[in-house]
Amino acid sequence: MTVxxxxxxxxxxxxxxxxxxxVFALALALGISGSAEKGVLAVGGLLAVTAGVWRLVRVLLRFxxxxxxxR
Structure with a gap:
């Protein structure tokens, strides 16, 4: 189970x-700066955490x- x-x-x-x-590349490509950049990066962080947790749970449930x- 450790593996x-x-x-x-x-x-x-x-x-x-x-x-x-x-998300960070998108913010750079669009030239967003200031508080809008902070907001986009916060949303990117939230999406990243959500995707990571989803993947973790999905893999462990499958195993x-x-x-x-x-098997």
């Missing part, structure tokens, strides 16, 4: 980083389901 937990954590962190990087089926 599954590490896999879930690593892929969740990578997904969160990609989502945040995409649990496979374990119960005996």
């Amino acid at each position: 599954e937990i590490v896999f879930a954590l690593v892929t969740a962190a990578l997904l969160a980083a990609v989502v945040f990087a995409a 649990n389901e496979q374990r119960r089926m005996g």
Whole structure:
């Protein structure tokens, strides 16, 4: 089970980083600055955390389901 937990954590962190990087790149490309930039980055952080938690839960539930089926 340890390998599954590490896999879930690593892929969740990578997904969160990609989502945040995409939002950050969008903010840079649009030339947003000031409080609007802070707002966009806050939303990007929230989306990144949400995507990471979703991935973590999804992977762990999938591994649990496979374990119960005996695979």
